[in-house]
Amino acid sequence: MVDIAGDHQIISPEQRETYERNGYLQLAGFVDSDTLDDLKKASIEFVELSRDLQTSGKVLDLEPGHTEQTPRIRRLNSPVDNHETFRNFSLEGMAGKLACALLGGPVRYHHSKLNFKWSDGGEEVKWHQDIQFWPHTDFSPLTIGVYLADVDQEMGPMGVLPGSHRGVLFDQYRTDGAWNGAIGTQDLETLDLDEVAWLTGTAGSVTVHNCCMVHGSLPNNSSRPRPLLLQTYSRADSYPIAHIGANGSTGALSGTVIGGDSHQRVVIQGREIPGAPDWSRRGAPTIFGSQQQDT
Ligand SMILES: O=C(O)CCC(=O)C(=O)O
Known part of the structure; x- marks a missing residue:
């Protein structure tokens, strides 16, 4: 378990308030240079690995046009499950600590990805x-992004619509009923996209956005890739709702609690359920076993 005592000070109360009010935060140069170097090295290992691949797989999602000589990677899936450096950073290092500081206590890791x-x-x-992709029992989930390279306006930085986390949760299905994964054209017209904040930043800069935030990014028209490492956490007393979207298929380490314990208590319709322990990894005992204290 990560000891986060005192680490709440890694951001100021004002920064936390800003996050809560606007639904996002931009922290310039937040990751120290040694950690950043380690993250970059780990990401380069996957670029090298991709040279042997012709098609996307479980770990790497490749763009059309990817070749051994000129790799083009769209995404590294679940870096936390696929490399110790990313695992340490997200579950024990700065990213987990920042999540605890922003959410004011222990957090539950949900998933991670590296968008190149x-x-x-x-x-x-x-x-x-995001919340429609993986609904939770509250709206605490947030995603922490780290730029692994300097990112300017030409490179398709993350864009967020300030305050939109308090607005409508849009239906992200198409009119034919298929999942669209994006806000439809008519709904987009209700939003003032002139107000979008483009989160550019030097390598090591951090973005944070709430799960209800309207966000996206433009194509990268520069000659430089734009690697953005993303990891998502909720409060420890917030739970992904099973059988909707990506919940349940987000990686083996999904559900890891950071910075304290989970008390397995969830409040629904004003009633607190003192839930059983999490048996998702070791398998559930039978009611007979539990009642006879076999386990
Ligand atoms: O990579 C980006 O610019 C945005 C990523 C994002 O919103 C997502 O993967 O859900």
Whole structure:
């Protein structure tokens, strides 16, 4: 378990208030240079690994046009499950500590990804909200991003619509009923996208956005890739709702509690359920075993 005593000071009360009010935070140069170097080295290992691949797989999502000589990676899936450096950073290091500080106590890790948004046309991420992809029992989930390279306006930085985390939760299905994963054209017209804040920053800068925030990013038209390492956490007393979207398929370490214990208590319709322990990894005992104290 990570000891976060005192680590709440890694951000100021004003920064926490700003996050709560606006639904996002931008922390310039937040990751120290040694940690940043380690993260970059780990990401380069996956670029090298990709050279042997012709098609996307469970770990790496490749763009069309990817070759051994000129790799084009869209995403590294679940870096936390696939490399110790990312695991340490997200579960024991700065990212987990920042999540605890922002959410005011222990947190539950949900998932991670490294979006490379490659040079010369790396794809846009259309305007969307995250919570519909993985609903939770509250709206505490947030995503912490770390730029592994300097990111300017030309490179498709993360864009957020300040305050939109308090607004409508849009239906992200298409009119034909298929999942769209993005806000529809008519709904987009209700939003003032001139107000979008583009979160550019030097390598090591951090972005934070709430799960209800309208956000997205443009294609990368520069000659430099835009690697953004993202990790999502909720409060420890917030739980992913099973059988909706990505919940349940977010990686083996999903559900890890950081900075304290989970008390397995969830409040629904004003009633607190003192839930059983999490048996998802070791398997559930039978009611007979529990009652006879076999386990
Ligand atoms: O990589 C980006 O610019 C945005 C990422 C994002 O919103 C997502 O992957 O859900």
